[in-house]
Amino acid sequence: MLPVEIKKDIFWVGSVDWNLRDFHGYSLARHGTTYNAYLVKDEKIALFDLVPASCLDEFLNCLKMTIDPERIDYLFVNHVEPDHSGALPRIMDIIKPEKVFCSPIARQALVSHYHREDWPYEVVSTGQTINLGKRNVTFLETKMLHWPDSMFSYIPEDKLLISSDAFGQNWATSERFDDEVDQSMLFSLAANYFANIILPFSPLVQKVLAKVGEVGWDIDMIAPDHGLIWRRHIPEILAKYGEWSAQKPQRKAVIFYDTMWKSTERMSQAITEGLLKEGVSVRVLPLKSAHHSDVMPHIMEAQAVIAGSSTHNNGMMPLVADMLTYMKGLKPQGKIGAAFGSYGWSGEAPKQISEFLQAAKVEIVAEPLRIKNVPTEQDLAACREFGLKIGREVIQRVDV
């Protein structure tokens, strides 16, 4: 990739991973991703963040088009996760920087990843400022957003916030800025990223947004470590982070299920009809075709989570267990829910699902609905009634 000057003497120098489809086990990177690093040419030459070890060659090519890497004085590590620091051991040998700036927790994390106590670490904390010459860099530790070591770097002279993984999206593009790409795709991928990575830390997002307001940073560019750089739609993405982290649900229900012989699927269709009759928008996600990370953005927005499974070996179908486990870890707040499914003889799955939902702090608003074998017309009417009941609960909560 070619470097791009994003501000006077500040360059994007990352790499674009067109191949990536599985991002540490998520289907999040269906559209590839970028690893963004930023080079600042001042009296001190500074490099912010890096790329994974696998992208080192492409990254070095890009970097060398802007600077002789040996001239770089300072490295800033905003996040230790290997997609942003994996190239560090090789880069340290090439650049031999005077200093490696990182948060106190990042220093420990770097040592436990790369086992190098001898690198020239310089620990920086929230509010501290480092001078580069004409510019300053100031820091805000964003612990658990989304790793303990994470921090933001802000350059006031350029109104530039280098935001680590926050505000990122996984999308391999040749464009570098938010106003150069399709807007609905951009915001949809930003939402996808938030729902799968940031959601459990929603209360922290609210605090960080408040803190950024409090310190009065004037920002006209947000440069995340993945995806497009925000320069045109900053108020919109900040508002979206406020909205997503507030977890205010919409008049929407998500139904996910797995089925062997489609009886549970037939139930899901009748439940959908009931919800629609109440005026609730529905997303139906059969887990054989929807990966758990594709379901989460819908759960993030929905008021109701309705999970279905046929009974399989006295339990729920494995894909449903997978989805529930994944969802529980992401701690969605303020949801209502219910469980359903077809069975042959013992029929444990719906009750097990209902208990799991409850353990995930989902408020159960309908008894688990079980149908023996293939649903009759009467059974389908019961499913519609189940959908109507949940629909009414959605409306009651969303429309207050």
Ligand SMILES: Cc1cc2nc3c(=O)[nH]c(=O)nc-3n(C[C@H](O)[C@H](O)[C@H](O)COP(=O)(O)O)c2cc1C
């Ligand atoms: C491998 C297998 C294991 C099953 N185990 C159970 C079971 O433990 N308890 C039960 O009630 N039904 C069991 N069933 C029956 C199914 O739950 C039943 O056929 C149901 O109607 C399937 O719903 P579906 O079409 O949505 O998959 C099993 C079926 C299969 C194929």
